[in-house]
Amino acid sequence: MKQAKAGLAHGQWLLLLAGLCLQHRVAAQDFTVAVEESDNHPFEYVQGDGKTHGGFHLEVIDEVTARLGWHVVYKPMPWQRALRSLQLGRVDALSYLARTPERDAYAVFLPAAIQHRQYAGLFVLRAQRQHFPDSARPCSYAAYRMAAASNYFYGAIVQQAMHECWQIDMTASSKEEVFAKLLAGRIDIAVAYGTSLQSLDMRMPELQSQVVALREPRWLIGDFYLGFSRKAMSAQRIDAYVAALGRFRKTPAYQQLVSKYNMKSFLP
Known part of the structure; x- marks a missing residue:
């Protein structure tokens, strides 16, 4: 009788172990x-x-x-x-x-x-587009108020310009905040990924009619x-x-x- 009980306990243990192994395999999936x-x-x-x-x-x-x-x-x-x-x-x-x-x-x-592969671009209010140059030289925009989202990587060219010549606000935690500052007139230029207008079309539909990307700066990130x-x-x-x-x-x-x-x- 004791042997039967021990065998039963051992069998139950094997079943439990098999179940745990199966559960682990499923979780690993x-x-x-x-x-x-x-x-x-x-x-x-x-x-x-x-x-x-x-x-x-x-x-x-x-x-x-x-x-x-x-x-x-x-x-x-x-x-x-x-x-x-x-x-x-x-x-x-x-x-x-x-x-x-x-x-x-x-x-x-x-x-x-x-x-x-992604690129960085510069975005301005459509109504003020004529006031901005189209230039691949980052320091051409040194006189303007700019903003970009923190914790985003914009590539070596942009990173260097941020340190050398740009007046840039990096307090925004998202691209939505950056474009909100542009719409409110708190900055002149938004620095963002080149596909930002498309990606924000659902959340900020007003951007397509009010904001435009400058043609020339398309810096490889x-x-x-x-x-x-x-x-x-x-x-x-x-x-x-x-x-x-x-x-x-x-x-x-x-x-x-x-x-x-x-x-x-x-x-x-």
Whole structure:
């Protein structure tokens, strides 16, 4: 009798252990991606808890994870919190991430995981457009009041101009705040990504009629990545994702997404 009880207990233990292992395998299939809590058309956007989402970046992630059998979970959050979450390993990856030496310490950047190439532009009120030059020389704009969002990376040319000759306000935490200052007349020029008017079309529809980008300044920022957390992602999982991404990019479905979002000029 004692042996039967011991055997039963041992069997129950094995079942429990098997259940825990199965639960671990299922959890390991999850792929948690932080996304900025903002509308970044045509690259990405999320609504609510992230289940409603779209844009080139996220639809590519959807396709790749589906092929891997992973369950992707999008976590929309303010940009600074997204960076911190990636650093602490609270998420597996962060979308739309520029590479910097500081971020190299906690994120893995791979050429195969580049999402698109971005440019910086200068935006002014349409009614005042004639007062501004079209120049590729950053210091041509030294006399103007300018603003840009903090915690965004604008590329080496812009970063140098910020230190050398621009009068620039960096107190805004988002591109929405920067353009609100432009509309209110508190600044002369908004510094932002070249696709900002498109990405803010839903949230700030008044921009399209009141704001215009200067033609000449189109300064290369660099490549933007799906950055993987060094703490949360193993090398094996990263390799698996990148390999699946490479295979997907060779399919007609990928080319359809490129055409859908007019991405050809943004791809490296």
